[in-house]
Amino acid sequence: MVEVWSEKRVIISTDPTALARSVADRFLRKVAKRLESGDIAHVSLTGGSMGSAVLAAVSRHPKRERVDWTRVHFWWSDERYLDRGHADRNETQAREALLDSLPVPDANIHAIAAADSGIRLDDAADAYAAELARFGSEDSAWPAFDICFLGVGPDGHIASLFPDRSEIGVTDRAVVAVRDSPKPPPERVSMTRPVINSAQRVWMVLAGTDKASALGLALAGASYASVPAAGAKGRKQTMFFVDEDAAGNVPPELIDRE
Structure with a gap:
């Protein structure tokens, strides 16, 4: 099978x-x-300040009532392995910013197991892979996300796939357990690159001068092993949504003036 991804735009x-x-x-x-076609939509969320800011903006948007949220499924590209309801969990932040205010069925919110759920970190990763597989197809062990949101760290990491670590190179699993993370907390659960890159649209959202270097390297075609953001690619669309502070190293020809 030939893999085809879209050009990166900013x-x-x-x-x-x-x-x-x-x-x-x-x-x-x-x-x-997407919902106009009668299908359901699968969306993968991310954490961080901009991830929460986008969800809060959705919550305040006047057009949010036009969406049939009962046909939208929410996932997370990664999660901090902390107790349920912990303020640093991506799930907690997403619920507070948006999900708790929407008429989304509980069955449509696919959260990664918490540290106090009674299962180990590795089992939490396996359980999330199994949950993804429930919505897979004959060709894939996970759903094809309509949109996969990602944050990008100053070091270029995405989800909990950090530079120069083994997790970024895993291709035979949908979900991995992460230990000794270079960014706290030390234990996390993360989707792998094949799952992220099966999304129709990968949207990376980043702001601030501390992200400018990572953005520049990702756009310049750096090795994904050293700059994981460089290896995130949607099948239909790969977009970097950035503020002016983060855009200092963006080549003019990659800027979308739409």
């Missing part, structure tokens, strides 16, 4: 607030269009 907003609003607006339009 959309620049003036500041983090405008960035969150822009991504929220585009997200609502894409999800509504």
